[in-house]
Amino acid sequence: MSVVAPTRPLPYGRQNITEADIAAVTAALQADYLTQGPTVAEFEKQFAAYIGAKYAVAVSNGTAALHLCALALNVQPGQRVITTPLTFSASANCVRYCGGEVQFADIDPATGLIDLVKVRALLEAHPKGYFVGLIPVDFAGLAVDLEKARQLANEFGLWIIEDSCHSPGGFFVDSQGREQRCGNGNFADLAIFSFHPVKHIATGEGGMITTNSEALFHHLLRLRTHGITRDPADLIREPDGGWYMEMQELGYNYRLPDFNCALGLSQLARADEGLARRRQLAAQYDAAFAHMPGLTVLAPGQPGHAYHLYVIQVANRLELYNFLKTKQIFSQVHYIPVHRMPYYEGLGWREGDFPLAENYYAHCLSIPMFPTLTDEEQAYVVACIREFLSVEG
Numbered sequence: 001m002s003v004v005a006p007t008r009p010l011p012y013g014r015q016n017i018t019e020a021d022i023a024a025v026t027a028a029l030q031a032d033y034l035t036q037g038p039t040v041a042e043f044e045k046q047f048a049a050y051i052g053a054k055y056a057v058a059v060s061n062g063t064a065a066l067h068l069c070a071l072a073l074n075v076q077p078g079q080r081v082i083t084t085p086l087t088f089s090a091s092a093n094c095v096r097y098c099g100g101e102v103q104f105a106d107i108d109p110a111t112g113l114i115d116l117v118k119v120r121a122l123l124e125a126h127p128k129g130y131f132v133g134l135i136p137v138d139f140a141g142l143a144v145d146l147e148k149a150r151q152l153a154n155e156f157g158l159w160i161i162e163d164s165c166h167s168p169g170g171f172f173v174d175s176q177g178r179e180q181r182c183g184n185g186n187f188a189d190l191a192i193f194s195f196h197p198v199k200h201i202a203t204g205e206g207g208m209i210t211t212n213s214e215a216l217f218h219h220l221l222r223l224r225t226h227g228i229t230r231d232p233a234d235l236i237r238e239p240d241g242g243w244y245m246e247m248q249e250l251g252y253n254y255r256l257p258d259f260n261c262a263l264g265l266s267q268l269a270r271a272d273e274g275l276a277r278r279r280q281l282a283a284q285y286d287a288a289f290a291h292m293p294g295l296t297v298l299a300p301g302q303p304g305h306a307y308h309l310y311v312i313q314v315a316n317r318l319e320l321y322n323f324l325k326t327k328q329i330f331s332q333v334h335y336i337p338v339h340r341m342p343y344y345e346g347l348g349w350r351e352g353d354f355p356l357a358e359n360y361y362a363h364c365l366s367i368p369m370f371p372t373l374t375d376e377e378q379a380y381v382v383a384c385i386r387e388f389l390s391v392e393g
């Protein structure tokens, strides 16, 4: 097959904005409410239905979503929370925002996900109550087995925040053979999503929290708007007029404007289409790489994988990254382990603490994976990688 170089640079991920999206945002800009209007609730309703959760709360970004979750679960200074070192720093930072301590548990190198066997070992090595929560991450789009995580959480009295930023539409199969969609709230107390342009659904900046808990839902709504409520049922004092509202606790302004939600709604309508294309591209990469010596695919052919990232591992990662750059292919590394960040090293973590995540980091590369990547562009990516491996051996 002759492979033609594409006419555009190929990043590892990018948004897909259509005429319908532009029309939706234009209409939203002409509506009565730019923010705090009806499009927010509509986006929340439709997103919750898509994910299979009872409630959804739209927020200004995924990091704000994590922060509000930690607040709603009442993370206190000194409380200890377990997460994976193989994630974006925000998954851990939310604990720090509340003064809590982050404990990492190493990954399962076959999946890149937090190893629940190691989590259990950690929990068993300490008295009950030593850890208060678990933040598993559906890394790259592969779902954590939350049924197993829930068993651990029940046994040791933990709450769970599922970081589903990589996995809208992804699922794992539970012990009854049922597909459990990421963020559906059947096992985790809260789940969070991001609508940053590299994620499945883009709103510019944006995020969402999903839950099946009515109490947490109401608390999150209040925390999103300064800790203020106007709901007569929730008021502490007697209103002295129609203007009356109460700030009952320290909240934030983490709202998502209506025109962002309009974009989100329009994108959500195509979410399954985008997911199907990601899975098709993944199957094509899997087939192309199956017999390519010197290259390993992370968790190939997993059912329910949402493929935010398509990750390969090679011996000469830096050389491949640089080679692809000369070919206008802009691969990326996900992630530098969180415990190796200078901030976390300042808290006492060191190189060697989580060797499997560190070894993963030494070899991983996320190559182009986004719905508008064409078959021709993908063939070009594969041909460039093949060329590199045949030269480098």
Ligand SMILES: *Cc1c(COP(=O)(O)O)cnc(C)c1O
Pocket: 061, 062, 063, 064, 087, 088, 090, 091, 137, 163, 165, 166, 193, 194, 195, 196, 205, 206, 207
């Ligand atoms: C993107 C991302 C976040 C943060 O989302 P923002 O919207 O960028 O704040 C958190 N966790 C993971 C795993 C992410 O990929």
